[in-house]
Amino acid sequence: MAWYDKDSWLTAALAPTPSTIALTLFVALVLPILVHLFLYRQAAPTALPTFVLVGPSGGGKTALLTLAERKTVAQTHTSTAPLAIEALLPSDVVPASSHYRAPGDPAYERARRFLLLDTPGHGKLRHFATTQLINPTNVRGIIFVVDAASVAEEAGLNEAAEYLHDVLLALQKRYTGAPTSKGPKAIPVLIAANKLDLFTALPPHLVRIQLERAVSTVRKSRAKGLKDSGVALGGEDDGLDQEREWLGEGGEGHFEFQHMEEVGTGVVVKGGNVIGGDGTDVKSWFEWIGAQL
């Protein structure tokens, strides 16, 4: 039976028979619905404002995350994967955008919700955080959690400062590399000096001074350090003319967090403790989050 025969399937498919019409109608009506359902399921609900938790390993990021979610601190270990959770601001903190809303307003409740993204702090796993910084989607702020007790020692301070330097430099690059002159939306940074309940912990203003000093030295030694292997190893040409960027005012002199204001990144240091003998003290951090919402 050739294709041009009367009874062949091709003829049947193109003939105005009821079954063909029914089938065509069915496909025409159902397919869009299926596609819609498929796409609707795929699409993310609504993008909540996100706060990214970064910082060296052992600072207390995951513990803070569990505290924000459950109001109690769960036992945690070293993270190996990022985790995003949906959290609600504590009832005594008012989001800045809804100062004049009544507490019963559903918009008020909605404004208090945010996503908290925890990233691993181990040296080999920081790419989770850095990819998040290069292409931030709805990131309202970065919380750099640091152990205030370990900052008192040279090794801990260096690790924290180097990570902080990289984070701030990524933010600066994002600002200076923006295609428009207005610059992208500012992403403020909160340096959360954790573990203030410990005896050896430095108070927040000392943490600030120490970190500023250490970031200055990191910047200095980076400036003196060797060039990257990128160009030499047959990489792209764009590496050649790409100037290296220095954090803060041209990379000269002493670094202060105030220098970051120029590139739209306010840096504040606030102290607190997630775990502690006499309860937790994270109110100032949540207030900061509330101010960004």
Add this chain to the structure above:
Amino acid sequence: MLDSFEILHTSGVVLWSRSYAPVGAHIINSLIRDVFIEERIVPQPDDAGQRPTYRKEGHTLKWTAAKDLGLIFVAVYQSLVHLTWIDKLLENIRALFIGLYGDQLKKHHTSVVNCDKFGPYFERQIQELEGANDGASSATPNVKLTPPSSADNDSAEESALKPPVLQQQQQPLSDTSADSTPIPTPDTSRPTTPAQSHLLTAKSRPGAKLSRRDKKKVAVGNSAPASSGDEASARRKGKALAKKNRTWTEFGADEEDPSLILDYSQSDLRDDASEAEALEEINPESWGRKTGKGQFVLKDLDDEMDQIIAEQNAKKGVSSQASGIVGSSLGAIGGLFRNVVGGKTLTKEDLAKSLKGMEEHLLQKNVAREAAVRLCESVERDLVGLKTGNFTTIESTIRTSMEKALTKILTPTSSLDLLREIQAVNGSGRPYVLSIVGVNGVGKSTNLSKIAFFLLQNHHRVLIAAADTFRSGAVEQLGVHVRNLKELSKREGGEVDLFQKGYGLDAANIAAEAVTFAAKNNFDVVLIDTAGRRHNDQRLMSSLEKFGKLAKPDKILMVGEALVGTDSVAQARNFNASFGPGRGLDGFVISKCDTVGDMVGTLVSMVHATGIPVVFLGVGQHYADLRGLNVDNVCRLLMS
């Protein structure tokens, strides 16, 4: 005995844990760091098909993971105790936990898994496995009865005491008397799968085990305890005492089997009365024989547990042998479709072909075979059981996973800032000592002078020590370098000098003298050049240990050629091991990178063999041709 059992999420949140003895959090943290992040210890299955172990501070850790859900199950116990049933426990608990809470785990944007009720399941599993082990090992000397240490003894006792205590706590909470489930002694327990422990002691098995299972089927409550386990017999004695006591008051001298029935009804009566005090009396009794109600509940929990485990295992079985009969053609078409569209659950067979291709690709990039195989294995471990994303093929999934693995390997754990280290060491009032080792002709002296040039540009006072007293012309060669560097650094403000004692003397002594000389003459950095040596020549390598002890270098760098292929792994390993225990290499300098184009596999081989980072790359003939490592770039080159 088991010290602690934890179920944790890869994000670090502990979902459920039970500890019988205090175990520091740092022990599990170091497991995660060493095994999961840095992959320093390769989890290779032992010969007996057992799970890999990790030892730390007298504890042994065994773990299993559920990749797709991001779960890690860790069991911690004293290294001195030999527990054969841990593997089985991990396996069962994983199946149980996923079966019970899998749906909760798939939720987004939450870390909370409501698993408060997991406790009884876990207890039951432990008792079952422990019991099976007890019964089975009656012929062999029981390990638990030979107390290796007092601490262990304590923990053993503790966990032995735990069940009844727990039981009593649970009792007041539950309203039904049925919940006063007698916690089973070894005699009531029944092995779920006899395979594991029975292999060990097949002799002791037939009588005891079979009768027990039969008994279970018939569900006769009052058969005499069949187990001959030591612990069980000990308990029986205690129970017998208690029983005697009570029957005495009821029936006089009657104490054998006839009494049991009456006794049993009576226990029910008392149960109904539900006196808190009576509980204590019933409980020890119910260890041996089962009340009707008690047994019913017990079976319920058991059945549920077995069902979940069987379900999980069946799932695994189906996915592993998906193509069974004639319907395989349909399955194959579906598989092809999924391969294109995504959403396919990856199995070992799916990955095998693509991984082979990836391995070939890596070999072509001059990665040593050993490293390439290990990389592919780690990618396979990473991917088996995962679902491919939408519209991604297996190949692209493997590619991204391999890129991730390479980045993870090459990224250093800690900072490699040489200048800061020098500053810190000089701050303590002594010169920074850096020495360079390597095989003959890889460019030790050349790279040493490049490093010297880099330091001179940063205004350091550098002393170069010629500790190659073997090859003729080596000292003169360094002399030429020093002369050139002096010329170059005049403007920069650095200062460089050569420390040499001619030929034939002991290299270690010269190095030590150079360090003291530098300290006296206010040098900031001492760079020690050593003689090249073949890495598999024991005679030459042995002198390195003395060298390390006398010169006490702050940093030992090994120079490796980018040209070398498979040998790179052995070179890195042997040099790393040659400085004696407690001291190893601190980094690699990979020379001649400009000559290999995109075949930079040597980097990966060396880092993979030792876990030591690459500090510098030599990329040309000039003093300034020294570079740091750009991980992204190297990964791109390797994957291109």
